[in-house]
Amino acid sequence: MKKYIIITLLLSLSLTISTCTESDFTDNNSAEKTEVTLNITTSSPTLVGNATSKSIETRTASQTLTANENKISNIWVFQYEYNQSTPLSSTLVEVPRYYSLSAGATSQSILLQTSKATQYQIVVVANTNSSTWASDIAKGSALSSLYSKTTTYANEAAMYGNGNENLLMMGTGTPGLISSQTNVNVALNRLLAKITFTFKIPDALNLSVTNVGIYNVPNIIKCGAPGSSDIYPSSGFNTAVYSEIAVTAGTKTATYTWYVPENQQGIITNSSANTKNDLAPQNAMFIRLYGDFKDNGNSYVFTVYPGMNETNDFNIRRNYNYTVNLDINSVNLSDARVDASPANCFVVTQNSTIRFNPYNRTESGGGFKYSDYVNKSNITKTISYVKILWQTGNGTSLAIGNNSANNLVYMLDDKIYVKSGNINGNAVIAGYNSSNQILWSWHIWVNNKKPANVANAVKYMTYKWDATGIYTNQLVQGHSFMSCNLGAEDSQFQSLTSYGLYYQWGRKDPFPGANKLVLDPSAESGSLSDFDYISANILAVYDNNGALIDMPSTVGNSTSVFKAVSTSPTVGTIAYATQNPTTFICATSIPGNSDETFLLNYGDWYYGLNDRLWGGIPYSEATVKYTAPDGTLLANNGATSKSIFDPCPAGWMLPPADAYMIFTQTGLAAGGIDNLNVVSATRYGYTYYVGGWKTAPTSYFPFNGTRMFSGLITRPAICGVYRTSAATPSDNRVYTLHCHNWDTDAMVNPWSGPGDRYSYRANGAPIRCILINE
Structure with missing residues (x-):
């Protein structure tokens, strides 16, 4: 309370x-x-x-x-x-x-x-x-x-x-x-007004606070005070004025003080503290506390509105002190002040319910503003309803279920509710405006193994490097890898359930993963390792009503839910990708042809050039760069702040370019088992040492293949490709981990000639998220 x-x-x-x-x-x-x-x-x-x-x-x-x-x-x-x-x-x-x-x-x-x-x-x-x-x-x-x-x-x-x-x-x-x-x-x-905020969490509650912030703070101060009943200001809010504060892991109580310009948004008719948040005016000032709940692996946000009382006052006045004490004794979604933390991916356990505010996003990486796409103050950007675009299942059970009655995925009081099904799996839900146009979509990851739980993360080391070299004899602390691929059911060795989902670089929405293994070693190249992206070769997916989505063809098919289309000035845009989250945007002028000779737009789905989509910066703006003897160009141009297009759950983000250096003896490309930092060589994936050279802990990275820039799937169980947030300096490509059962390239970078086609941005590849606050 x-x-x-x-x-x-x-x-x-x-x-x-x-x-x-x-x-x-x-x-x-x-x-x-x-x-x-x-x-x-x-x-x-x-x-x-x-x-x-x-x-x-x-x-x-x-x-x-x-x-x-x-x-x-x-x-x-x-x-x-x-x-x-x-x-x-x-x-x-x-x-x-x-x-x-x-x-x-x-x-x-x-x-x-x-x-x-x-x-x-x-x-x-x-x-x-x-x-x-x-x-x-x-x-x-x-x-x-x-x-x-x-x-x-x-x-x-x-x-x-x-x-x-x-x-x-x-x-x-x-x-x-x-x-x-x-x-x-x-x-x-x-x-100015003075806001003093104190939170307290009992030791027995496994909630780890990650961030605290104050929002809807005006960036203007007027000399004359507004009248007691005036609404002021009606505009002039700047999210750059106040930012979130990172909280040290394990903190159970802390106090924060802010001085803020007055923000009077009025008094409403309401008598219950539990409903105050749902009735809050759009510009009312609020405080948020973000935390990870270790009991279920979910992330939550606790929101309180300071004012003269807990029920109906949203006025912050000059020369007033407002002291807010937040005592969190449980994580209870029946309380309107508790929501799932905002992100593009929500991790939930089976048979559970989450609620999130689709208008609440504070990421700033890359310079993109969420309100440009979803905004309650603009009718064309206001969400009217939500439904399931696709969900995985086994023919009997579904990741969510039959939502034809709008009882499993629905919107109420400007918040979205999702009730998960009774199996592990994935779904993508979408919010539509009154013109039936998709404004935004979210990935629902149902997983009882709690992959987003911080306790399951695996800390990794990386090699020290600077502008003069990579020092493989000097280790520095990296971040922590998620225990499995984004969207995977588990990290089971040599199993399809560890594959996860495919992501085109810079896009937030996943594509269902492969349901195919290349078992014949002689099929490691050529047409025998390539598959059409059709129902027979991918995970079974179902629609909002629980009906199987049949995909007889995707490449060049204008009617399929998962159609693939060639990029163009009108298709290769953020607007098109946002409004068409199941459409794969190819970087080829001839659908179905995977020859680099036919590539358009340097192998990118985005028509033009944008290195900031996942929060990183262009190579030219990096402050530290190194050119390796093999021509690899390393730079510190990965994301430091999460982008609104980052596909990872709250508290997680895409890894930087140097995340995988520890996987090889040189930190670069290496072949032969003796030069790879692996427990053993397999056909289906590598278990890499991440604590140092041949030093635990370890983490399993399956070879789940790639959905290539043509829309085809290639080399599942032969080839593993993993994304980073960092863009390379030439050919419009990105830093990528590329591994086979005979070699590993810890930092794929365009080489001379056609280069490595697995670093093209239009490719769909898996993601291994890292923890943000460490």
């Missing part, structure tokens, strides 16, 4: 400002001026956490910076001739002046216009940290001009003074006469 304590900030801690520098302005005002003393009062609330850290990742509960919360580094002074009947029309009589305060200043004399009959009002704005901030406020302007002035912030560091560690404040003195030796008192209020 979360708990809010609302504290209105009280005025205290008198500061008398002195030893300051006044900005020079041209002012021809000939009115009499008198020297007065300006006294400023600031509030002093209890501070929990480091409110002014330059890096939010280092904010901890043990750091208290009360002095910075009250710090005044500089002020702007405005003098208005007071209009009692309409105060906002009061007139500015002096050019505003900027004072930079020296450290420890306690008093300051300033010149103000005086009159025995005229009442004046003094307004002070503190901590703008800019001597030009008020240059657009002209003498003679009304007080309303200052109140309507806004300041825009690019990020959280700017909100905390860009290194000055201060907070924007503003205060208005009491109107009155000003005469010689008068003390002018101004009480400053912070133009």
Whole structure:
């Protein structure tokens, strides 16, 4: 149960400002001026956490910076001739002046216009940290001009003074006469709200928190406060202002503090805390905690909306403290504050239910915005209904089941619900708009072995490398591999159930895997190792109603659910791929021909060039590069931030280019069992050592073949190809692990001539995800 304590900030801690520098302005005002003393009062609330850290990742509960919360580094002074009947029309009589305060200043004399009959009002704005901030406020302007002035912030560091560690404040003195030796008192209020968030998890609950964040934070501050019933702002939200905070593994309690611009989104009619989230206005500010639940291997997100109460208030006001305590005693989907963590893949156990918010995505890798594709504020991008596109099964049982009654996959209160079936398997569900156009689709991975459970991950080492070489005698910690391929039922040795699914590079949606083994060693090349992508050669798939999807032909077939089409300027686009998640986009001008001579667009399904689809950067932007003796070009251009097109579950992402270096003695291509870091050689896959050279732990990588750029399947049980997020510098290809039962290329890179055709982006290949937070 979360708990809010609302504290209105009280005025205290008198500061008398002195030893300051006044900005020079041209002012021809000939009115009499008198020297007065300006006294400023600031509030002093209890501070929990480091409110002014330059890096939010280092904010901890043990750091208290009360002095910075009250710090005044500089002020702007405005003098208005007071209009009692309409105060906002009061007139500015002096050019505003900027004072930079020296450290420890306690008093300051300033010149103000005086009159025995005229009442004046003094307004002070503190901590703008800019001597030009008020240059657009002209003498003679009304007080309303200052109140309507806004300041825009690019990020959280700017909100905390860009290194000055201060907070924007503003205060208005009491109107009155000003005469010689008068003390002018101004009480400053912070133009920000303070949010203090604490979570607590009992030791017995196997929930590991991975991230905490605050969202829907405006990037603007207006000097004048909105009315108590106003909705403000209606726009001006910038996700770059506040970012997620990585939480150290095993943390059971922590406190975080943020200072944020006010965000008033109103009060609704509601009396239950359990339904507050479902009724939240679109722009309301919220806090999210992400965690992995080890009991079932699923990832969850806990969402709370701070405000004056737990039920119906969505107003975050300036100069207020909002303390939110989240005590998590169980993972209960009956609570509307608990959802599956957002991703393109959801891992669920058999006979279970998940719920997720299809409008909630925060990934930033590659620079893509999810709201460009799914957005509640745009009717054409709003989801009207969901259904199953395909699901695997055995003829009796299905990964999900017969959804003809919309009772297994459905949408309710802007959230999607999925009830899994009673076998391990895979499904893809899609969200449609009112025009029956697919807006987005998600992979549902039913697996009782809990492959996304962090406890099942396998830590790997890799070789140290830099711009001068690969140092195979120096190991560095890599990440952790998922225990099996994405979409696999298990990691069983020499079994079809370990194969997993096929992915074209840069696309988020999977294609069903092969159901075929090349058992004859003489068929390791040529037509005997290639198969049509038809029902006989792939896993059995079923539709929304549980009916078998027959695929008599896919290549060039315009009606098949899993048709393959040639890329073009209209087909090879993100929009087309998103709206057609079961269509394989070939990189060939002649369907069915796998000869590189006929390839279009350098073997890419995407028509053009985009190295950022899976979150990485172009090779040209990498900061560390190495050219190996065999011509391999290594670069640190893999993803550091997950893309919205990354196919992995929450908490996991695609591996970088150097993830597989430990698989060979050189870190590059190697042949012969003595040069491969394997337990033993087999026809169906390798069990690689990943802890070092011939050093445990180990991880099994099956040879599950490839769906080639032509749409055909080639070499299952002969060839293994595994994706990374990194693009190569030439020929529009990608870094790829390529392995056979006689060799391993740990980092396939285009060679001279036709190169290795398995590194083409249009190929469909399996994925082995890695943990993000380690």
